[in-house]
Amino acid sequence: MKRKYEKRTQPAGRVYQVTITETRRRTVTVHESELKAPTPDDAEQTVRDWWHNGQIILVPEDFSGVEFEVTERTEGGDGNGRMEEVQR
Known part of the structure; x- marks a missing residue:
């Protein structure tokens, strides 16, 4: 038995992609006793290492904000169905 495949069409009009950044x-x-050298750079590197090693895990209580960024896209004019970003 052959299956019949239909080409699905996309809804017409503008397309918006919204990126959410938490x-x-x-x-x-x-x-100072936890550092090899008592410098701000070494303190930062120590905390980076702790984070990369899973010793520091940020949890929902550490939430400090959210940003939403919208990009408008439009279908290419050549009928190929590709999407192009619209500059705003």
Whole structure:
């Protein structure tokens, strides 16, 4: 038995893509005794290492904000169905 495939058409009109970016934020205290060298760069690298190693995990309570970014897209004029970004 052969299956019949139909070409699905996309709804006409403008297309909007909305990107949601959530930010989580936490301040971590690092004591001089935990550092190889007592410098701001070493403190930052130590916290980066802790985070990469899973010793610091940001949780919902660390939520500090959200941003929404909208991009309008339109179908290409050549009828190929490809989408092109509209500059705003």
